[in-house]
Amino acid sequence: MSTASAMPTPMISSLQLLSTGSEQFEDPKLFRLWPDLSFAVRKVSQFMHNPLLAHWKAVKRILRYLQGTQEHGLLLHKCNDYKLYGFSDSDWVADLEDRRSVLGYCVFFGANLVTWSCRKQTTISRSSTEAKFQSLAACEADITWVKNLLSGLKIALTTAPSIFCDNLSTILLTANPVLHDKMKHFQLDIQVVREKINNKSLQVVHISGIE
Template identity: 90%
Template structure:
């Protein structure tokens, strides 16, 4: 892999990996070893969390298509060895987060994937990417669950900072790209139609 050409992204955004297929990967132990190693890499490379989570779902029965996805991640890593987390000293004590979710993008179990990242000043301090435990009936529900998870993480970080005697300069903010979810959080009248979640 050291002579392979680098890739600009760890995974193609439209890639649909399925657990059924004809071409089995001939060395499942190698697949498990490489994917397990990639899971440790995500500790300092949060940009790999989604792609590694995706290929980790197929460790029990890897196919050739799954191995090709893993090789793409490795080629991306080979080209971005200088990337990683860089923490800067800052005087801006703001706490803010970004949340997002895809709605039923997984073709096998139709569960949504939620993700968020939380920044303290200019530094990324925590991130998360995982399948939701339930099936969402709408994109608003999926985004709302992601927003709630981000809020819980921000509350935890805020409490941690208060224990460390670090005062925040402003109230924490969360950014979300779903207008329905934003309106739902701002207007309590809309909660009548959201009792199921």
């Protein structure tokens, strides 16, 4: 793949990979030798046990993306305004085979991206609001970890950390004092986030999503 044409992205955003519907890939061992790229690797790694030709084509696209981005990296900039904030989102029932949602978030310290995650949820969310809230709660946990790390380094934040979310129902849920029966299965996440908001140690802010 060292002479392959470069690709601008590691995976087509609309790509749906399944465990059936394509020819069997002839060399499963070769399929398992790709490098680690968060979202795209998470997608193809679900088929390590029985890779199809369609899966191998997706892996080769990842390698072509790497071929064109060898000079890319994460740049850390010096900043004087110590703000901690994150963006959370989820893709509800994204997996066509088990209908589990995919959660994702990223956390910034100033202008610097410091931590991120993209993974499939362990349970099936009954609504998009539940999926979004679980993603928000995971982002909050990571922000708390980074905040504690900064505290240990004697770095004080200028404002309370913020999480930006594009789902109004999720944001309203953080302020609603009433827990409905259909939300009891993720009540702990709601309580943790709401407590942080009530004691002014966290802000949840609405941000417009991409139409």
